[in-house]
Amino acid sequence: MPNQVQIGNTDLRVNPIGLGANAIGGHNLYPGLNEQANKELIKAAIKEGLDFVDTAFSYGMGRSEELVGEAIREIGKRHEIIIATKGAQRFIGEEKHIDNSPDFLRETVDASLKRLQTDYIDLFYIHYPDENTPKYEAIGTLKELKDAGKIRAIGVSNFSPEQLREANQDGYVDVIQGHYNLFHRDAEQDYFPYTIQHGISFVPYFPFASGLLAGKYTKETQFNDFRANMPHLKGQAFEQNLEKVDQLRQIANRKQAEVSQVVLAWYLAQEAIDTVIPGAKKTEQVLNNLSALEINLTAQEMNEIDQIFTSD
Numbered sequence: 521m522p523n524q525v526q527i528g529n530t531d532l533r534v535n536p537i538g539l540g541a542n543a544i545g546g547h548n549l550y551p552g553l554n555e556q557a558n559k560e561l562i563k564a565a566i567k568e569g570l571d572f573v574d575t576a577f578s579y580g581m582g583r584s585e586e587l588v589g590e591a592i593r594e595i596g597k598r599h600e601i602i603i604a605t606k607g608a609q610r611f612i613g614e615e616k617h618i619d620n621s622p623d624f625l626r627e628t629v630d631a632s633l634k635r636l637q638t639d640y641i642d643l644f645y646i647h648y649p650d651e652n653t654p655k656y657e658a659i660g661t662l663k664e665l666k667d668a669g670k671i672r673a674i675g676v677s678n679f680s681p682e683q684l685r686e687a688n689q690d691g692y693v694d695v696i697q698g699h700y701n702l703f704h705r706d707a708e709q710d711y712f713p714y715t716i717q718h719g720i721s722f723v724p725y726f727p728f729a730s731g732l733l734a735g736k737y738t739k740e741t742q743f744n745d746f747r748a749n750m751p752h753l754k755g756q757a758f759e760q761n762l763e764k765v766d767q768l769r770q771i772a773n774r775k776q777a778e779v780s781q782v783v784l785a786w787y788l789a790q791e792a793i794d795t796v797i798p799g800a801k802k803t804e805q806v807l808n809n810l811s812a813l814e815i816n817l818t819a820q821e822m823n824e825i826d827q828i829f830t831s832d
């Protein structure tokens with residue numbers, strides 16, 4: 521497959537534009553999802569070269585993993601697809617606890633394997649850090665699972681820089697997934713120097729700032745899901761952010777590209793980032809995102825974009 525990249529130091533090779541699957545079966549996040557359409561979206565994208573899907577137990581409490589597993593099984597290309605999933609949420613009755621203990625990590629990996637209908641997970645992340653488990657111990661457990669062939673690469677998500685260092689004390693962390701986009705750039709200082717130095721790949725989540733950087737929202741846009749409470753999508757902050765997206769649109773127009781494509785190309789030009797996982801609810805969105813691979817930004821365009829989001 522052309523244009524494949526290696527994820528950090530792992531042996532995983534992917535199309536750098538993956539799919540974030542929290543809107544695939546993520547009924548707890550988005551109302552009114554159509555599961556059949558969700559599966560068709562994955563299959564259509566795979567036919568067009570998508571080979572990296574990012575899911576998690578907590579998207580629909582296992583439903584996203586089940587649908588991803590079904591879609592990949594139906595299309596019959598398990599070995600060509602890189603599946604990333606995440607776990608750490610233990611339910612005791614209705615109550616959710618974050619748990620990184622060795623026993624629970626073994627249990628949750630086994631449960632993900634079943635839901636995904638597979639006998640290996642390409643990339644397994646600890647979704648959130650808990651308060652009690654030493655991070656090197658949690659990662660030691662994932663290393664055992666890796667040696668046993670149940671997972672191929674080790675990830676952490678939402679770990680602070682200190683937790684990442686502790687987790688990686690034996691050098692076993694392959695990937696960190698964290699909040700990063702043009703509006704939210706702390707990771708450049710907080711994580712990138714360390715991850716670059718240690719060959720850990722940084723996978724940004726919310727690459728479109730939950731849709732804002734895909735370039736289609738206006739002042740009139742109303743959100744009927746968890747986005748309704750996001751500060752950057754409300755009031756004056758939303759209006760100021762839309763102005764920045766308009767400036768980005770001028771660059772995109774010059775290149776006869778979409779705002780969303782220019783944004784993805786900007787991330788992929790960062791040394792710390794190998795892959796992106798934009799979410800999508802419609803097949804045309806995921807196909808449109810895949811075609812961002814055709815966009816090349818000059819150093820001057822990279823700078824111009826940087827300036828839009830760093831100046832007040």
Ligand SMILES: NC(=O)c1ccc[n+]([C@@H]2O[C@H](COP(=O)([O-])OP(=O)(O)OC[C@H]3O[C@@H](n4cnc5c(N)ncnc54)[C@H](OP(=O)(O)O)[C@@H]3O)[C@@H](O)[C@H]2O)c1
Pocket residue numbers: 539540541542543574575647677678697698724725726727728729730731732734735736780797798799800801802804805806808809
């Ligand atoms: N590790 C973690 O804790 C964590 C946390 C959050 C997310 N994630 C992962 O990161 C992935 C990405 O985050 P996200 O999906 O929440 O947010 P996002 O990628 O920033 O935004 C996705 C939204 O942008 C819109 N969109 C996408 N492509 C578009 C296109 N080409 N044209 C127009 N609109 C487009 C869609 O929303 P509309 O159609 O509704 O406008 C889509 O749902 C998730 O799917 C998940 O896998 C991980």
